[in-house]
């Protein structure tokens with residue numbers, strides 16, 4: 001099967017984890033920043049998280065290097081454009097990219113400039129390639145909460161014009177949802193859709209809480225609903241789609257191996273699952289690779305692949321018009 005040619009949808013992809021290594025080198029030169037190395041292979045190896053990460057936190061240590069060059073409007077615009085370009089060139093037809101605007105203020109950029117730059121890069125790629133997209137604004141759970149509403153306010157200007165949703169990301173502790181209820185509510189009141197990273201490193205209860213307390217319509221990963229009947233039933237009953245990211249899930253030890261990933265079991269049992277990259281560079285992957293790996297490991301038929309593609313369309317935070325276009329790719 002030619003996985004490259006299949007139409008694909010990626011609903012869970014981080015901007016800062018998907019930067020081309022060569023772009024890091026170019027931008028560092030331009031910004032007169034010193035890098036640990038100027039060799040593209042070296043930079044690549046510093047960015048890719050090992051298969052043997054101890055946990056999610058070790059995986060998350062790989063983001064400092066890309067973030068160091070993502071502190072200007074030009075850099076953010078370029079990286080956004082290149083990510084959509086890379087995805088379009090492997091037949092990704094729709095891509096939702098997320099990033100944490102608060103991580104891009106080290107050199108004095110304002111939130112609106114940061115979000116605007118990301119959106120402009122995406123729109124430039126949309127004009128040039130057969131791809132559509134949207135942005136999701138992530139809040140890092142470990143950061144001070146005093147500027148969360150500022151991110152939501154700045155993003156509101158772009159709602160429906162490139163920004164669609166609110167997310168919580170970063171290190172996952174048990175019970176984190178309780179602290180974020182008013183922020184998720186504020187985002188929903190402003191018109192943001194909600195997806196939350198949960199059940200990746202933390203337990204199934206986090207997934208339950210993300211849906212019940214934060215109004216999550218989708219869950220980033222959600223692996224640990226396996227073994228948590230309440231969370232499992234809630235996800236199924238409320239048709240919450242899981243954004244699984246198989247390679248990343250192996251790296252962060254959300255699963256012990258691809259063979260033990262619950263993606264196929266969930267799908268067979270009627271849990272809505274989607275296949276995504278998480279981080280193209282940090283997880284050293286593409287949508288083609290993720291689809292190939294899952295289809296090979298679990299012997300998925302083309303029909304099953306398109307069932308999953310349809311789940312992605314149904315649960316995308318896209319306009320009806322874009323969804324109609326995406327459904328045209330079904331055989």
Ligand SMILES: O=c1[nH]cnc2c1ncn2[C@@H]1O[C@H](CO)[C@@H](O)[C@H]1O
Pocket residue numbers: 014015016017056060063098099100103138169170171197200248278279
């Ligand atoms: O799989 C993940 N789980 C939780 N947080 C993540 C994951 N991948 C990336 N980030 C975090 O999201 C931030 C904004 O893009 C990144 O800087 C990283 O800290």
Ligand SMILES: [Zn+2]
Pocket residue numbers: 012014169197220278
């Ligand atoms: Zn993620």
